[in-house]
Amino acid sequence: MRDDSTGLSLPLGHLPGTRYPDANITVLDKRFRRQGNAAIERVATGFRWAEGPVYFRDLGCLVWSDIPNNRMMRWLEDDGHVSVFRAPSNYSNGNTRDRQGRLITCEHDMRRVTRTELDGRVIVLIDRFDGKRLNAPNDVVVASDGAIWFTDPGYGIDGEYEGHKAEFELPANVYRLDLRTGTAQAVAGDFVRPNGLAFSPDERRLYIVDSGATHGGPAHIRCFDVSGTRLRGGRVFAEDFAPGMTDGVRVDMEGNVWCSMGWGDPAEDGVRCYAPDGTLIGKVHLPETCANLCFGGRKRNRLFMAASTSIYALYLDMEGAMVP
Numbered sequence: 001m002r003d004d005s006t007g008l009s010l011p012l013g014h015l016p017g018t019r020y021p022d023a024n025i026t027v028l029d030k031r032f033r034r035q036g037n038a039a040i041e042r043v044a045t046g047f048r049w050a051e052g053p054v055y056f057r058d059l060g061c062l063v064w065s066d067i068p069n070n071r072m073m074r075w076l077e078d079d080g081h082v083s084v085f086r087a088p089s090n091y092s093n094g095n096t097r098d099r100q101g102r103l104i105t106c107e108h109d110m111r112r113v114t115r116t117e118l119d120g121r122v123i124v125l126i127d128r129f130d131g132k133r134l135n136a137p138n139d140v141v142v143a144s145d146g147a148i149w150f151t152d153p154g155y156g157i158d159g160e161y162e163g164h165k166a167e168f169e170l171p172a173n174v175y176r177l178d179l180r181t182g183t184a185q186a187v188a189g190d191f192v193r194p195n196g197l198a199f200s201p202d203e204r205r206l207y208i209v210d211s212g213a214t215h216g217g218p219a220h221i222r223c224f225d226v227s228g229t230r231l232r233g234g235r236v237f238a239e240d241f242a243p244g245m246t247d248g249v250r251v252d253m254e255g256n257v258w259c260s261m262g263w264g265d266p267a268e269d270g271v272r273c274y275a276p277d278g279t280l281i282g283k284v285h286l287p288e289t290c291a292n293l294c295f296g297g298r299k300r301n302r303l304f305m306a307a308s309t310s311i312y313a314l315y316l317d318m319e320g321a322m323v324p
């Protein structure tokens, strides 16, 4: 095919460019609102295993972990520049920010959760529980009272690729760390491998992924009622992931639950969105297994997806919750 206006030769049957609306976005329910004239963009690539994306609205950048490469990366929204944010990162995994804007990071290799102060110092928030070393913290969220809730499945001590092989000293628990008292409590101990976690906008619910399918367990998201410093209930919220799995989870302003998807049918790779009642309302299809996601952009309406070797972004007609 030849375009007479430009003189360019185009391959038959496949014109370059993107057609709106993007066919890689599936709307299953009107509660899932895509942006008609927006497509999925691959904004950065060349990593081994991208995880833990966190958006800095004040700095206009995305930071994430590239776990096997033992580094954290940064992408600048204004010009797309990608550079190393921190190396070595102690095989960091999940990241978030607290209410003061400080970066909170899970480290596989040092088996701890850290906080990066505004002057750049990295301080240890927790590396032991009950006198024993944590396994390898995976993902983290901060509540409005400043408490740090995190999961400790131990993938970082399973082998030498995402950390270093070591013995488990503790069960794969979910913890709440109260920084005012300096004490931690195990808030859930009945997971095979607890992974991503996210509060509902009113903090009455806490969604926690069990990625135990990697070790003969389930692949689902559970929903707990938050009762002060404790969790109650824990019913299965979404369970239609097999033979694939989910890993990271975030919530938007309306309480919809967004989670990563991969490791199964390649046609299902990407991100899923569930309404608060558990209905699957939309899918974002990616060409790679997706581990984690976060909302960002100046208006919190841009979804960033950490998917294997790449970072993808998509503008939506929906906003992420204030909690990163």
Ligand code: MG
Pocket (backbone or CB within 6 Å): 051, 093, 094, 138, 139, 195, 196, 247, 248, 291, 292
């Ligand atoms: Mg994870």
